[in-house]
Amino acid sequence: MYKKLDEKDFKKLREIFGKENVFVGNEIAEEYSKDEMGMIQAYPEARVLAEDKYQISKLMEYASLMKFPVTVRGAGTGLVGACVPTKGGVLLDMTKMNKIIELDKENTVLVVEPGVMLLDIAEYVEKEGLFYAPDPGEKTATIGGNISHNAGGMRAIKYGVTGDWIRGLEVVLADGTIMKTGGKVVKNSTGYPLKQLFIGTEGTLGIIVEATLKLTSLPKFSASLLVPFETTKEAVKAAPELLLRHVTPTALEYFDETSIKYSSEFLGKSIPHNDYKAYLLLSYDGTNQAALNHDIEVASQICLDLGALDVYLIDTQERKKSIWDVRGAFLEAIKASTTEMDEIDVVLPRTHIVDYLAFAREVSKDVGLRMPYFGHVGDGNLHIYFCRDDLEREVFLERLDKAFDIMYDKAFSYGGLVSGEHGIGAAKKKYMYRLLEGKPIELMKGIKKVFDPLNILNPDKVL
């Protein structure tokens, strides 16, 4: 149904992008056939590196004419195969479009190209005393990828997710039209929310070529609390109580001894006070030390009231780095602990997390898969991993399928959703269809058809 690319098409791509930016056949390295998770694999017919939006506009005009698919790729740090060109065609690599275009301090926005990495944004704005709050774990992800998945991260509980920090977008549509939506303005009730439709839709409705990010003043003071509990249950149950009784922390993470063990083995270093079973990790930030001290004191007392075994203040740069490095390495550490893995990224009403994690431990035994987990417990967003270890691949895939089925159905029964922040991509479509079959899927398909009638923008993803 899609046109297979031939020499004439490659020639056209070289005209648009320059010879040095077009790769075909054996020139395409294996990494471009998969993402960080690696469970979905497919090679594109050509990989092109874009340098500006006009090239992308020309590409889409040509792709519309010829009817071949275009899949956008940032740093490839996704986990659901969204950037894998499962239908072939062109893989549009955005990593060269990595310029910071403008810091507009008076309007407190940063205008960037989509290929800028998260860590570069943080460095750039923080030295100016400004703050881009979203903080997904993977700092080498591109901002374009973050927007396309509406990435959440550690600070979402206080500051919201990526989509909450996008003031404006410039996109290239399926037919090559370059369109702006939103801008440097703070509010907008001007017609239908088109900007929102490019956030979290994984490049299936348009290609983000520029983003205007909201900034705020950098909180000058911050500290973390490492709070051990006797059991997972007690730790997780404390989270909603904390939120109810006191100010919202910057982060509210859960992890257990297993995650620490993997991370310590992987990084060759551990956290301080590492001899407990279950932990909450809290952060608070503020504009002055007195206010921060007050929040820390109140939070500590509440934790102790809720059964915490102790409360450790993590307030030096060194201690903060040690603990957040370990927390940040969980995904990679679990990956390094096994031969192959997959994950679910369910989001639940916070009240059901205790039961859901207990259920997960049962499923792990019943199905026969090692299932380590951790999570943004303040957001009700859990990351549960399914490790192959030394199972035969076929056995692993069979058990994985079974475990996914059981775990998603349980999540849905609690009012949970398929994904809190990692998206649907190719890997989670089946479960999204199960949850949203009927009208929601029908409406989504209708929207897709409006934006991409030829189904050439990242086909086979989300829908």
Next chain:
Amino acid sequence: MYKKLDEKDFKKLREIFGKENVFVGNEIAEEYSKDEMGMIQAYPEARVLAEDKYQISKLMEYASLMKFPVTVRGAGTGLVGACVPTKGGVLLDMTKMNKIIELDKENTVLVVEPGVMLLDIAEYVEKEGLFYAPDPGEKTATIGGNISHNAGGMRAIKYGVTGDWIRGLEVVLADGTIMKTGGKVVKNSTGYPLKQLFIGTEGTLGIIVEATLKLTSLPKFSASLLVPFETTKEAVKAAPELLLRHVTPTALEYFDETSIKYSSEFLGKSIPHNDYKAYLLLSYDGTNQAALNHDIEVASQICLDLGALDVYLIDTQERKKSIWDVRGAFLEAIKASTTEMDEIDVVLPRTHIVDYLAFAREVSKDVGLRMPYFGHVGDGNLHIYFCRDDLEREVFLERLDKAFDIMYDKAFSYGGLVSGEHGIGAAKKKYMYRLLEGKPIELMKGIKKVFDPLNILNPDKVL
């Protein structure tokens, strides 16, 4: 093109809603032919009061079959004619669906019917130590109306707009399907953002029948600063500097002596320290007095550095009430000062507000219309009024048209948009089309067709 309602249809409506909830012909009071602004007027063929979502589902099934339009109305406090049934048909009055369904403290959400008033929500949650942050000026508006316009209000600068506080929605679609989107969960990357498409779209894509609102813990301490400046220019220029140098205030409002004069005349009371030309009104909130004091001190010093003539602390209940009552009455006071009026609700990058207000004063003289204004200067969202006073209606409308044209074109040249929070409705369509003609309008029309192929949901609005 639409079916005119006849006796058979009225009978059906009485079957669905009960005799006491259906009004036709002369039974329909004048107030149901217009909104708060009153510039757009049209009577429905029937007004029905809904008591539950199943009635609304049946209504839409029947309206789809017969092809007559349905326009949703909350408290009628809108300003752009969005709830005026310009194409006749049924006016669906939601004010009886005003129950608070559930306060779920652990998940910190409040589940409500759409007809609940803002002031009832505030009262209900604040006595539980919880906080629904959006704070539009009109407290007797319904939450359904707020969501349908993505209302902003005084605290948007710190806490965001209505849409940022909506966790989940239940809607009735054009064909009568009842659909849930979102839920009690905090994050969601599960497919296309359907929930967003019912926020700010003025009842043109679906009818909101239940909303799950995000809550947070109530900030226990707050204070305001009333900060007079020599000129509008100095006051407005200080706003972005304040935001850049310090923590974001809860509110950052601008007004001048004229607004105070109208408000004082209207309410019969004035603000303290009322003998200056231009003011900023700042608020700060916090979890403890020490932190609040710190913010107040830093903000005061910055204001003085930026040329403020003085800084008045407004920290008693009495002083707070006096000043916020006056601020809250601006719209009604200006309305009471004239015979008829209209307004624009532009949102601009903050940096252009000084120039835009200077431009407005010129336009007022050139066109010959009194044009008082005030605004959420921290958000770049201005409310500028065009007063008829004792002009002939025809002359007023002619000048209004001219002034709108000039003012919108200027706003667009600054990267501004038609509406920051009041919406498009029937009144501002022309200007939205001017700004977004081409692809954006085409995409919006495509979305409308997906959700409402018969164009029976609030037709003639937005698009």
